[in-house]
Amino acid sequence: MRILCISDTSVDDSRPCKGLAKAAAEGAISITMSSAEGVVETLRRSRYDLAVIQQASPDTRLLRHIRNSRQPTPILIIARQTTPATIADVLSIGADDCVPATVDPIELLARLRAIIRRVSGHDSLTLHIGRLTVNVDRREAHVDDRLLPLTPREYDLVELLALRKSQALSKEAVLDSLYAGQEEPHGKVIDVMVCNIRKKMRALGIATPFTTLWGIGYRLNEDAFAPVGSKMVGADRSMSRVAKETCIPIMPGGINIMPAAGSSEGL
Incomplete structure (x- = not known):
């Protein structure tokens, strides 16, 4: 989970609030700090799952600026002082959630994940994609x-691809999501992980669970999880895709959907 944390200089210089920092330690979160100045351009250049605005009290000006720029990134506001009226104001303008700075890290992490699920088109803790349930x-x-029978990391990858079912994710994006805040292994570990998951899914009747986009990354193949009866039409096309599936690592140098050159990274 990649988060852009926008800090109000009146709150706590350039550091994430205590609750967000603890949530990052307890969950797979990568935090990039940013000032309010130039935040729209930062959101345009780099892809973030969510933006968190830290404020002394909910202020609609920055939120309006982001929403007026047509940036679709979901936004959660963390404020030291909140009232029902100020919370209602920011929610009506376009914030996806607003919580006090005293929010428990466990609750905050759950709220962040819930926002991402909703934005991805999932409205519950259970993701249903044809025959696949996560x-x-x-x-x-x-x-x-x-x-x-998935390992913890393999489960993380399946959940990530299920949440981003319509998107192709580069290995760099997957590594950043799965190992956020930790030392990242070599990119080939993702190729091996995908290969292992494919074998396990094929044993349960899913021939091509992932689509490989050479030089780009991987995407969940929704067609592969369609109910068995609906697969009769277009069977030849499915068999053609099976023949192309391999466990050959994706070569570097392809398109990277994650941060574009010039964006600042930091924890």
Whole structure:
């Protein structure tokens, strides 16, 4: 989960608030700090899952500026002082949530994840994609009613691709999401992980769970999880895709959807 944290200089210089910092330590969150100046351009250049605005009290000016720029990035506001009226104001203008700075890190992390699920088109803790079910709360994935025997990291990857089912994610994007705030392994670990998950899903009747976009990354193949009866039409096309699926690592130098050159990174 990549978060752009926009700090109000009147709050706490350029550091994430205590609750957000603890949430980052307890969950897979990568935080990039930013001042309010130039934040729209930062959001345009780099792809973030969510923006967090830290303020002394909810102020609509920065929120209006971001929303008027047509940036669709979801926004959560953390404020030291809140009232029902100020919370109602920012929510009506376009904030996805507003919480006090005293919010418990566990609750904050849950709220961040809930916003991302909603933005991705999922309205519950259980993601349903045809025959694939991903239970975010229990960290389990099933094909039909059969449990996929995934390692913790493999589950993280399946959940990530399920949440981003319409997007192709580069290896750099996957590494940043799975190992946020930790030392990242070599990019080939993602290729190996994808290969292992493919084998486990094929054992449960899913022939091509992921689409490989050479030089770009991976995307969940929604067609592969369609109910068995609906797969009869276009079977030849599916078989053609099976022949192209391999476990060959994606070569570097392709398009990277994550931060564009010139964006600042920091924890």
